[in-house]
Amino acid sequence: DTAVSQTPKYLVTQMGNDKSIKCEQNLGHDTMYWYKQDSKKFLKIMFSYNNKELIINETVPNRFSPKSPDKAHLNLHINSLELGDSAVYFCASSQEMELGEQYFGPGTRLTVT
């Protein structure tokens, strides 16, 4: 009965590779998000997406792209991985119209070597 799930939990890969992180929510929420948390614990919004629009943080490199096969999923694709991409990536969801809390996934620790 996990609300927001992510896979994998850990991801170790080499520079230049392409990887994906999957996210699923079973809460029926309209909006999903991706955050990057760096070593200093800053939580930075990368994308927010609902069935109407994708909002992209302008600082996010275009090597990062979200893909939503359906309302319950928002996957994160990363091309040409760089050392600076190493971080913990959190998926989250919220019910847009109710202006309620965000539910976070367990996070994916990405290490680029």
Add this chain to the structure above:
Amino acid sequence: GENVEQHPSTLSVQEGDSAVIKCTYSDSASNYFPWYKQELGKRPQLIIDIRSNVGEKKDQRIAVTLNKTAKHFSLHITETQPEDSAVYFCAASNVRTGNQFYFGTGTSLTVIP
């Protein structure tokens, strides 16, 4: 866009004392202000929130106050316990911006037994 500032970045208190964390926001249209607690290695979780039509909200040892005129809000934890040790994030949101959440930079709270 919205800019959320959070202070202090680190806070140490003796067990039983109170802890106060302060945040300011820039967009007067923001109308929802949640606080998240993130324990080491875990996901952020909502602990309390406040909406712009309310000045104060309390839940047991935790309270949040909101001053819309000054555009700041604060988290108050009374009778702190070691298990309160974590990183705390404030956030501001406005449904007009597609429900994007803007997080503060986090406060690492340590409660000394």
